[in-house]
Amino acid sequence: MDKTMKFIKDKAIICVLVLFIIVLAILRPSFVSATNIKNVLIDTSIYGVAAIAMTIAIITGAFDLSLSANFAWGQIFFCYLLNAWGASAGGILLAIVCTLLSCMAFGAVNGIVVVKSGIPAWIATMGMNYMIKGWCLVFTGSDMISTTNAAVAAFGKGTFLGLSYLTYIFIFVAIVAYIVMRYTQYGRNLYAIGGNRISAELAGINTGLYRFSTFVILGLSAGIAGCMYVCQIRAGSVLYGTDLALTCVAATVVGGTPLSGGKGGVHRTVVGILLLYVMYKGLGFLGLAGYVNSMVKGIVLLTVVSFDAFMTQSGTKK
Amino acid sequence: MGKFKTDKIESSVNWKSMFREWGMIFVILLIVVVATIRRPAFLSVSNLINILRSYSTIGIAALGMAYVIIGGGMDLSISSTVSLSAVVTMLVINGTVIEGVSPAHATFLALAAGIIIGALVGCIGGGIMAAVNGQMGESFIITYALQIIIAAVANGVVGGKFQAAGYKSGLFKQIGMGLNPVIIFLVMAVILQIILVKTIFGRNLYFLGANMKAAKMAGIKTRQVRFLSHVICGICAGIAGVVVVSRVNSASISQGLNYEMDAMACVAIGGTSLDGGSGSITKTVLGVVMLGVLLNALNLLGVQANEQLIVRGAVVVIAVVLDTLNKKAKLKEVAK
Numbered sequence: 001m002d003k004t005m006k007f008i009k010d011k012a013i014i015c016v017l018v019l020f021i022i023v024l025a026i027l028r029p030s031f032v033s034a035t036n037i038k039n040v041l042i043d044t045s046i047y048g049v050a051a052i053a054m055t056i057a058i059i060t061g062a063f064d065l066s067l068s069a070n071f072a073w074g075q076i077f078f079c080y081l082l083n084a085w086g087a088s089a090g091g092i093l094l095a096i097v098c099t100l101l102s103c104m105a106f107g108a109v110n111g112i113v114v115v116k117s118g119i120p121a122w123i124a125t126m127g128m129n130y131m132i133k134g135w136c137l138v139f140t141g142s143d144m145i146s147t148t149n150a151a152v153a154a155f156g157k158g159t160f161l162g163l164s165y166l167t168y169i170f171i172f173v174a175i176v177a178y179i180v181m182r183y184t185q186y187g188r189n190l191y192a193i194g195g196n197r198i199s200a201e202l203a204g205i206n207t208g209l210y211r212f213s214t215f216v217i218l219g220l221s222a223g224i225a226g227c228m229y230v231c232q233i234r235a236g237s238v239l240y241g242t243d244l245a246l247t248c249v250a251a252t253v254v255g256g257t258p259l260s261g262g263k264g265g266v267h268r269t270v271v272g273i274l275l276l277y278v279m280y281k282g283l284g285f286l287g288l289a290g291y292v293n294s295m296v297k298g299i300v301l302l303t304v305v306s307f308d309a310f311m312t313q314s315g316t317k318k
Numbered sequence: 319m320g321k322f323k324t325d326k327i328e329s330s331v332n333w334k335s336m337f338r339e340w341g342m343i344f345v346i347l348l349i350v351v352v353a354t355i356r357r358p359a360f361l362s363v364s365n366l367i368n369i370l371r372s373y374s375t376i377g378i379a380a381l382g383m384a385y386v387i388i389g390g391g392m393d394l395s396i397s398s399t400v401s402l403s404a405v406v407t408m409l410v411i412n413g414t415v416i417e418g419v420s421p422a423h424a425t426f427l428a429l430a431a432g433i434i435i436g437a438l439v440g441c442i443g444g445g446i447m448a449a450v451n452g453q454m455g456e457s458f459i460i461t462y463a464l465q466i467i468i469a470a471v472a473n474g475v476v477g478g479k480f481q482a483a484g485y486k487s488g489l490f491k492q493i494g495m496g497l498n499p500v501i502i503f504l505v506m507a508v509i510l511q512i513i514l515v516k517t518i519f520g521r522n523l524y525f526l527g528a529n530m531k532a533a534k535m536a537g538i539k540t541r542q543v544r545f546l547s548h549v550i551c552g553i554c555a556g557i558a559g560v561v562v563v564s565r566v567n568s569a570s571i572s573q574g575l576n577y578e579m580d581a582m583a584c585v586a587i588g589g590t591s592l593d594g595g596s597g598s599i600t601k602t603v604l605g606v607v608m609l610g611v612l613l614n615a616l617n618l619l620g621v622q623a624n625e626q627l628i629v630r631g632a633v634v635v636i637a638v639v640l641d642t643l644n645k646k647a648k649l650k651e652v653a654k
Contacts, residue, residue: 117639118646122458123592127635130579134627142624246466249459259456291473298466302446305459309450 013256013268017275024282031285038164044277045170046228047247048270052177053221054248055269057214059181061194061261062121064218066110067245069132074103074226075236076136079147082230086149100223106132107219111212129245136238144237147230156231166228173224177266190214195262243297250301251276253308276300345636346587346608353615360618367497373610374503375400375562377603379577380584381503381510382554384602387585388514389547390527390594391447394461396555396581398468399439400574403432403559405472405481408569412484421489428490429560436556437549439468444548448541451530465578472571483567494565502561504603506554511599523547527594583630584609586637591645609633 025032050067057063064070078099085091106128113124158165181187192200193207201207225244230236249259255272257264279300283293353360379396386393410431414424443464447457485491492498514520522543525533534540558577563569582592588605590597612633616626 113635113639117642119635119638119642120592123638124635126579127631127638130631131628134624134631137624137627138622246459246462259459289474291470291478295467295470295474298463298470302460302463302467305456305463306446306450309456309460
């Protein structure tokens, strides 16, 4: 009996996901059409890449609110480079590499500020969010930037076995992150740091370097997500993806990784982000006004984080 | 007497710690000097009054924010609270104009509407925070989520439409005229400072911010104190919304945009630690003046709004970094 209870508790989130899909399929049969599944998965994939990095950071006991602005910078810089070098395949590759490096550089700045000065990650990254946003606006002259690159557009539209290429990138990233977090020393050390930083330090882990690395990973994920987004919509702007950071936090917590760190896993976040997107898109299908949609997003985040905090609190009481 | 003297000498010699303590003010003074040299008009009385006038609404919101931060929390929902309060106030005042209610009653109703809206949002945020007894990180995300929800509510109330004032003159307009916003700001600051320093609630708030567990063990009703601090913050944001409507004679759902950031910047620049447990309203007032002076100087120097966003972000980070370094150095001194 205990075992079944534990199983249900552990897999509750998957049950909820399946239930959601069934209800939506009954209410709006077109929700489970091949095209719609593909489209929902594309959106899930773009945010999912960032959510996986956010999960790694949360497991380590930090989070990054500058992810939204960094994501916007990824789009803008990628578009800009594509317009400059996008004629040849080598140029596109170089543009991707440069975009990722620049996003990682922003992540590295976050990491240095947080690790060296010891200020809370959320204050540092919130300040950084405004700085990157300001920089993006200065870079584009408060405008959006678009690209007409045919190769990138073709990649964004391309499908394999009915799923977009972008979804395969997400699956690849998720598998790599899962293996790294589960089976390598690096991943286990991150869990140790999130569980108890002082004892990890005493056990001989260079916690500063590890924490720094998570911020670089976050930057990298923002860059990848930014490039994927450009493939999809062929434009970049600070207005795209302002909710990225908080959606990623929500996906992580919904999936079952607590904010207190040291627990959870990347695979849970894959389910979490799927659930969020099925819900958001489902609401869109039900034809509700835009503000109702964003209200539901807020309520979900509020409920999930409050519940998580409440559980942590009652957990420590015992 | 002798001991007092040596203390003084030590503190005057230690330049390093002095820079850590007052670094932010040095930087701002430097910008002021540069601005004054480039534009002598910067230091005129009329410009300074102008700065106070335009930053008093942010200041009013920052006062409430200071309460929450001293208590070891964070409230990001105030930007939406300001918007919602502004929108609802405008609906009320326009409605009463149509109904032909006397100006005094209309103003009272509008003010009450703003305050009640603020208090309600504060109750929701404070209630949740009290229930989960959350740490900083959680209060951050929870109030951020609340910000999204309240913004959506404000959007829903007016359908996203910009609202122009339906009145030409009247008592309500007086709230935002001339030096009145500054007076409201300063009166509120005095009242809140007295509550903070002279009442049991105020002292409990410091205790809560410094060490929640110890405060709980000492028998303080931590949940109650946390709840009240959020309600006060919400009321301040509500009043800020009313004042801003009266000053600009219009209301939109983006009225409070970036308020949470600016309020936090004011609190941090003033020298209130974002870890909680220290700081004061007086320091926050100083922070409001400094942020106002800084942004005004940047305006005069021809720095565009987008670049100013970078400066605002940097100012908060630098202020917090300096505060943390300061604390570390103090801990070392104690250890010696």
